[in-house]
Amino acid sequence: MKDECSISEQLSDRYGSPEELVLLLNSCIEMLFYLEEGNFDRREVQNVVVALKDSIGLLPQQGW
Secondary structure (H helix, E strand, C coil): CCCHHHHHHHHHHHHCCHHHHHHHHHHHHHHHHCCCCCCCCHHHHHHHHHHHHHHHHHCHHHCC
């Protein structure tokens, strides 16, 4: 199991900071709520999915 420091480093490397990840996840949720054909390009949706998958992978390491 990775320690808290390395998880923080992963968040910093990927998203800049935990706060930036929170902002991104909030945007992801909003984006998915309004997801309709033509609203977002494929790459934007893929980025949302990657961020959500990363979060799912990191949260258990935090004991959540």
